[in-house]
Structures are given as C-alpha cells and as structure tokens.
Amino acid sequence: xxxxxxxxxxxxxxxxxxxxxxxxxxxxxxxxxxxxxxxxxxxxxxxxxxxxxxxxxxxxxxxxxxxxxxxxxxxxxxxxxxxxx
Numbered sequence: 001x002x003x004x005x006x007x008x009x010x011x012x013x014x015x016x017x018x019x020x021x022x023x024x025x026x027x028x029x030x031x032x033x034x035x036x037x038x039x040x041x042x043x044x045x046x047x048x049x050x051x052x053x054x055x056x057x058x059x060x061x062x063x064x065x066x067x068x069x070x071x072x073x074x075x076x077x078x079x080x081x082x083x084x085x
Contacts, residue, residue: 014022025036054061071077 025033028036068077
C-alpha cells in the first residue's frame with residue numbers, strides 16, 4: 001500500500017467492503033478464521049513498517065527498484081519456480 005496521510009481528528013470507520021468480508025469470514029470454521037486473521041494482521045503490520053521506513057527515507061523504494069533492475073539487466077536474477085515456493 002502507498003503512504004497514506006493521517007487525518008487528525010478523523011473518525012475511523014469500517015468500509016462496507018471490509019464489513020462484508022468479515023461477515024463472510026465469520027461463516028468459516030474457527031481454524032480458518034484464525035488463519036485469515038493472522039494473514040490480515042501480518043499484512044497490516046507489514047504495511048505499517050513499510051510506511052515508517054519510507055517516511056524516514058522516501059528515496060529508499062526507488063533505490064531498491066533501481067537495484068532490482070540492475071540485477072535483472074546483469075542476469076543476476078534467478079527464475080521463479082512455483083514448485084519450489
């Protein structure tokens with residue numbers, strides 16, 4: 001997710017789309033609900049960490065992209081084998 005400005009004093013509410021997703025998730029068995037919750041919490045934590053890193057160093061993402069392109073052009077990238085994931 002991209003950097004998002006914080007709006008002071010703005011009341012937060014759940015969107016209709018997220019509410020629908022949670023209603024569907026509530027129909028799942030407990031184990032699946034816990035797995036989904038863990039994935040969602042990890043994604044939120046990851047986004048917040050990236051937001052913090054990029055806020056401190058806005059050029060970091062561009063440098064990472066440049067390095068990835070450099071590696072690709074130099075043939076240093078390995079092909080992705082889905083069977084080995």
